[in-house]
């Protein structure tokens with residue numbers, strides 16, 4: 001019964017920024033429970049904007065967004081409640097520098113969700129264990145590597161026990177040798193059935209983790225395909241062009 005209701009549903013979503021730029025020009029997308037959707041496309045096509053509309057960081061000007069069948073883009077929506085259900089991790093792990101890892105992890109559950117400190121602590125320790133950082137709870141963020149900090153940022157999102165996780169280029173500012181450890185954590189979440197929308201420029205990762213690839217261009221979804229097809233035989237000229245450009249940039253990058 002409930003399985004038929006998409007976990008996230010966007011219908012004809014239009015987002016126009018105050019300068020008049022139409023960042024989303026009618027985007028419709030249903031994401032099922034435990035599905036992993038990889039969102040790719042050229043810079044500026046609207047990927048981050050799309051994720052940000054789902055947890056209310058960007059109000060929309062047209063269409064609607066529903067979580068578990070409940071429309072959230074209506075007046076009176078409790079955004080703190082929505083953000084407890086929709087976890088988000090950004091490119092730049094924005095941990096509070098003056099708080100320890102544990103301090104960062106306890107903040108939202110104890111202040112916003114009113115979970116007891118003892119329960120939040122044991123949840124935090126279990127999650128840190130899972131990402132290989134059980135012994136770093138009392139460290140300050142600056143004592144951790146970029147990859148470790150990003151794993152803490154993922155744990156912080158998981159502390160609220162979200163129904164869906166939005167990941168926006170979470171490895172983009174990491175040194176190459178730290179990318180793997182972060183992606184492995186995300187692969188583990190996918191195996192455990194976490195519903196995720198993942199924006200990434202790591203094409204190998206998108207191919208490995210996603211059930212479906214969404215290719216966007218100029219504020220629209222241009223192509224939807226299983227990764228096996230998207231990465232070998234994209235149908236739209238724009239996706240073909242994008243994948244070619246991407247390969248070139250990667251080679252160029254490694255040559256530098």
Ligand SMILES: Nc1ncnc2c1ncn2[C@@H]1O[C@H](COP(=O)(O)OP(=O)(O)OP(=O)(O)O)[C@@H](O)[C@H]1O
Pocket residue numbers: 017018019021022023041042043044045046047048049050
């Ligand atoms: N606050 C803003 N005000 C005005 N325009 C914006 C704002 N944020 C983004 N835009 C514009 O909206 C479009 C979509 O931006 P968005 O950040 O969603 O792209 P993206 O696909 O995430 O790009 P990238 O791959 O570079 O992260 C871009 O043209 C961008 O310049």
Ligand SMILES: [Mg+2]
Pocket residue numbers: 047048049
């Ligand atoms: Mg972006």
